[in-house]
Amino acid sequence: EAAVTQSPRNKVAVTGGKVTLSCNQTNNHNNMYWYRQDTGHGLRLIHYSYGAGSTEKGDIPDGYKASRPSQENFSLILELATPSQTSVYFCASGEGQTGDYEQYFGPGTRLTVL
Amino acid sequence: EQQVQQSPASLVLQEAENAELQCSFSIFTNQVQWFYQRPGGRLVSLLYNPSGTKQSGRLTSTTVIKERRSSLHISSSQITDSGTYLCAMDRPFYGSSGNKLIFGIGTLLSVKP
Numbered sequence: 001e002a003a004v005t006q007s008p009r010n011k012v013a014v015t016g017g018k019v020t021l022s023c024n025q026t027n028n029h030n031n032m033y034w035y036r037q038d039t040g041h042g043l044r045l046i047h048y049s050y051g052a053g054s055t056e057k058g059d060i061p062d063g064y065k066a067s068r069p070s071q072e073n074f075s076l077i078l079e080l081a082t083p084s085q086t087s088v089y090f091c092a093s094g095e096g097q098t099g100d101y102e103q104y105f106g107p108g109t110r111l112t113v114l
Numbered sequence: 115e116q117q118v119q120q121s122p123a124s125l126v127l128q129e130a131e132n133a134e135l136q137c138s139f140s141i142f143t144n145q146v147q148w149f150y151q152r153p154g155g156r157l158v159s160l161l162y163n164p165s166g167t168k169q170s171g172r173l174t175s176t177t178v179i180k181e182r183r184s185s186l187h188i189s190s191s192q193i194t195d196s197g198t199y200l201c202a203m204d205r206p207f208y209g210s211s212g213n214k215l216i217f218g219i220g221t222l223l224s225v226k227p
Contacts, residue, residue: 042219048207
């Protein structure tokens with residue numbers, strides 16, 4: 001099974017501050033994803049990446065940037081955090097090859113913006 | 115509009131009873147993935163099911179793609195099965211390779227002794 005880790009696991013930030021959430025995967029998957037989970041909405045895709053150097057917008061990208069400096073690492077960046085970005089954030093990875101779209105998730109980061 | 119609908123929203127069972135969780139999709143999908151999640155916890159992939167029936171231990175997933183539905187059957191439930199079960203459908207990214215998952219809100223299962 002794919003190993004996906006996230007840091008930090010919990011974060012409290014102030015409104016207007018910069019927040020960086022990190023994700024690392026060790027199974028050499030091409031695709032990586034950032035989702036957020038909110039009550040009543042389920043998980044929603046923020047950004048994704050096909051490989052090192054690539055980032056693409058997901059369904060709710062506003063207020064977020066992403067960075068994929070290597071195959072293993074994928075970061076989510078909140079340049080100016082707002083209370084509406086309080087949520088649980090999940091990173092995932094997957095091979096992304098035709099016929100094999102299974103995704104593997106990290107443990108999540110609980111972010112509170114005060 | 116919620117593209118993935120799950121039912122029931124919550125379910126309470128006595129230990130050893132069976133459970134049937136349902137998932138339906140408003141648009142076409144090729145593949146379905148079922149996850150288990152404890153409150154605030156990691157999503158654990160249970161079954162990845164392109165179509166037909168797939169089994170893993172006490173779990174059986176049946177997906178009928180052309181009817182846009184999938185079900186998860188849990189047999190002989192245990193207290194440790196308590197948690198949220200999420201269904202997600204696979205959707206391709208338009209104009210490029212790769213896919214994304216669109217999730218339902220989940221079914222909260224509680225198994226009592």
